[in-house]
Amino acid sequence: MKITDIKFAMLRVPLKTPFKTALRTVEKVEDVIVIVETDTGHVGYGEAPATAVITGDTHGSIIEAIKTMIKPKLIGEDIEDLNRITHLIQGSIVKNYSAKAAVEIAVYDLFAQRYNTPLYKILGGGEPTISTDITISVDYIDKMVKDSIDAVNRGFETLKIKVGKDIGVDIERVKAIYAAVEGKALLRLDANQGWTAKEAVYALTKLEDAGVRLELVEQPVKGYDLEGMKYITERVHTPVMADESTFGPKEVIDLIKMRAADIINIKLMKTGGISNAIRIADIAETFDVQCMIGCMLETSISVAAAAHLAVAKSHVITKVDLDGPSLCAFDPVVGNVKFNGAEISIENTPGLGIKEIKGLEMLG
Numbered sequence: 001m002k003i004t005d006i007k008f009a010m011l012r013v014p015l016k017t018p019f020k021t022a023l024r025t026v027e028k029v030e031d032v033i034v035i036v037e038t039d040t041g042h043v044g045y046g047e048a049p050a051t052a053v054i055t056g057d058t059h060g061s062i063i064e065a066i067k068t069m070i071k072p073k074l075i076g077e078d079i080e081d082l083n084r085i086t087h088l089i090q091g092s093i094v095k096n097y098s099a100k101a102a103v104e105i106a107v108y109d110l111f112a113q114r115y116n117t118p119l120y121k122i123l124g125g126g127e128p129t130i131s132t133d134i135t136i137s138v139d140y141i142d143k144m145v146k147d148s149i150d151a152v153n154r155g156f157e158t159l160k161i162k163v164g165k166d167i168g169v170d171i172e173r174v175k176a177i178y179a180a181v182e183g184k185a186l187l188r189l190d191a192n193q194g195w196t197a198k199e200a201v202y203a204l205t206k207l208e209d210a211g212v213r214l215e216l217v218e219q220p221v222k223g224y225d226l227e228g229m230k231y232i233t234e235r236v237h238t239p240v241m242a243d244e245s246t247f248g249p250k251e252v253i254d255l256i257k258m259r260a261a262d263i264i265n266i267k268l269m270k271t272g273g274i275s276n277a278i279r280i281a282d283i284a285e286t287f288d289v290q291c292m293i294g295c296m297l298e299t300s301i302s303v304a305a306a307a308h309l310a311v312a313k314s315h316v317i318t319k320v321d322l323d324g325p326s327l328c329a330f331d332p333v334v335g336n337v338k339f340n341g342a343e344i345s346i347e348n349t350p351g352l353g354i355k356e357i358k359g360l361e362m363l364g
């Protein structure tokens with residue numbers, strides 16, 4: 001099964017409600033879809049969002065990196081040579097992680113199709129059902145409380161509360177949500193780099209002293225501020241998770257050695273795809289550190305790949321933030337991963353099992 005072409009399309013899906021974080025407000029998913037064709041007629045699909053504020057990637061940079069740097073290296077390569085291909089992808093250009101991720105996802109899809117088995121089985125197998133949290137966008141306190149209660153009523157047992165704005169209001173946001181859903185849902189916070197280290201310690205201590213129990217706090221300070229992450233990790237009881245502070249395996253090793261966080265958020269769009277995500281999970285397991293699998297604003301192509309990985313690595317990927325498809329107004333993809341509220345389940349068809357993507361706009 002040899003790679004003959006790589007084509008591009010756009011997939012646009014409105015969100016149910018605007019997605020608001022400390023970094024940005026977004027109203028629709030607009031992702032680049034990568035279609036890898038082979039001489040046997042098998043097709044692999046990948047996806048990349050343009051999360052410029054986190055990864056630096058734009059639609060233009062994703063397409064250009066694949067077209068000019070990755071694709072020329074892959075044409076004619078045999079899908080059976082998976083490790084060689086992922087090495088070629090990773091070595092084709094520095095950074096550009098979302099572009100690399102999209103191509104790797106399509107290649108892994110094809111590799112699993114080649115062996116006629118679902119991707120998670122090729123990655124090591126596991127119980128093909130996992131449970132995701134849902135994001136509560138940062139907003140007025142009453143709106144966040146209402147959104148949290150609605151999410152609990154829809155069956156979500158873990159809420160990822162976006163904070164990272166005004167510290168005083170953030171404390172009130174979390175207290176109000178906790179009071180509304182206590183005993184019904186676990187709360188994790190994501191400040192998306194919005195606090196300073198001192199603010200984070202102040203806010204988390206206030207919340208801890210008020211009896212608010214949090215599962216974790218994600219990326220309280222700027223991604224580059226590892227000293228700040230360490231400062232917080234040493235001073236609060238709430239476990240600290242690194243998101244924007246860690247992209248690839250080397251950063252994860254550095255962060256773990258520094259003891260700058262307790263948990264790592266693995267996202268395919270930060271790692272450059274599945275091969276490095278596996279490395280990070282293995283590194284974390286070696287150091288006895290737990291991981292979350294996360295996503296950007298992505299549909300059920302790349303989030304499906306992340307779900308397959310989460311199933312296969314569930315002994316170390318113990319937390320799941322794969323709510324991209326649940327945030328979308330509809331699911332345009334018919335594949336083997338089903339997103340049903342909090343439950344994500346995988347059917348027994350080859351690869352990512354993608355049969356149809358509604359509304360694909362092919363690019364020339």
Ligand SMILES: C[C@H](N)C(=O)N[C@H](CCC(=O)O)C(=O)O
Nearest residue numbers: 051135294295296297321323324
């Ligand atoms: C969608 C997911 N639950 C999430 O919150 N991801 C964000 C980044 C998403 C974005 O801005 O596109 C995160 O974990 O920081």
Ligand SMILES: [Mg+2]
Nearest residue numbers: 190218219243
């Ligand atoms: Mg985050």
